[in-house]
Amino acid sequence: SSELTQDPAVSVALGQTVRITCQGDSLRTYYASWYQQKPGQAPVLVIYGKNNRPSGIPDRFSGSSSGNTASLTITGAQAKDEADYYCNSRDSSGNHLVFGGGTKLTVL
Amino acid sequence: EVQLVESGGGLVQPGRSLRVSCTASGFTFGDYAMSWVRQAPGKGLEWVGFIRSKAFGGTTEYAASVKGRFTISRDDSKSIAYLQMNSLKTEDTAVYYCAYYDSRKDAFDFWGQGTMVTVSS
Numbered sequence: 478s479s480e481l482t483q484d485p486a487v488s489v490a491l492g493q494t495v496r497i498t499c500q501g502d503s504l505r506t507y508y509a510s511w512y513q514q515k516p517g518q519a520p521v522l523v524i525y526g527k528n529n530r531p532s533g534i535p536d537r538f539s540g541s542s543s544g545n546t547a548s549l550t551i552t553g554a555q556a557k558d559e560a561d562y563y564c565n566s567r568d569s570s571g572n573h574l575v576f577g578g579g580t581k582l583t584v585l
Numbered sequence: 586e587v588q589l590v591e592s593g594g595g596l597v598q599p600g601r602s603l604r605v606s607c608t609a610s611g612f613t614f615g616d617y618a619m620s621w622v623r624q625a626p627g628k629g630l631e632w633v634g635f636i637r638s639k640a641f642g643g644t645t646e647y648a649a650s651v652k653g654r655f656t657i658s659r660d661d662s663k664s665i666a667y668l669q670m671n672s673l674k675t676e677d678t679a680v681y682y683c684a685y686y687d688s689r690k691d692a693f694d695f696w697g698q699g700t701m702v703t704v705s706s
Binding site: 522 | 629630635646648682693694695698699
């Protein structure tokens with residue numbers, strides 16, 4: 478079983494704001510990174526660290542963290558944002574990495 | 586332009602071995618940890634393991650599910666990372682992605698397109 482827990486599915490109306498969460502004890506110590514994966518494609522890094530976006534990632538994507546929960550927020554969701562989203566962090570030992578189970582985002 | 590190209594996937598019988606490769610270009614390969622992540626059909630991402638850069642000892646870490654069966658190595662002169670998979674099981678069937686791990690970001694900065702490994706008799 479994954480040490481990082483995500484809701485399996487979340488939906489959002491077009492243009493609205495959605496938050497995808499990731500829970501785990503290791504998140505009290507380490508930041509999560511977030512990945513977007515569309516069908517048939519490789520994952521793409523969208524958020525890392527406290528709240529950093531790689532070049533080319535729109536600023537409607539943001540990250541935050543509180544206690545054992547990390548969040549990915551999409552402000553003004555677009556149809557193109559429909560995808561699976563995965564969080565990732567170190568495990569409690571700090572030497573291994575772990576992914577959350579993934580959240581399927583549907584944009585209505 | 587950063588590129589990671591996996592190769593070597595295919596159909597293999599349970600109990601047999603297979604080696605997949607990841608050829609990198611567009612960045613200083615030797616400066617980064619290289620990781621393997623897999624995704625079983627219709628399932629989520631699973632970290633397999635990584636190899637640190639030589640600057641950090643070139644040591645490896647593995648997920649419990651593959652430890653003792655899988656080995657990650659690297660050839661910095663060729664910018665290639667390898668995943669040697671022994672004693673394969675049907676549950677190892679997955680797309681295997683390589684990704685470079687930026688320790689400054691604590692994130693997988695770039696991913697290859699993956700290679701499919703099917704373990705079946």
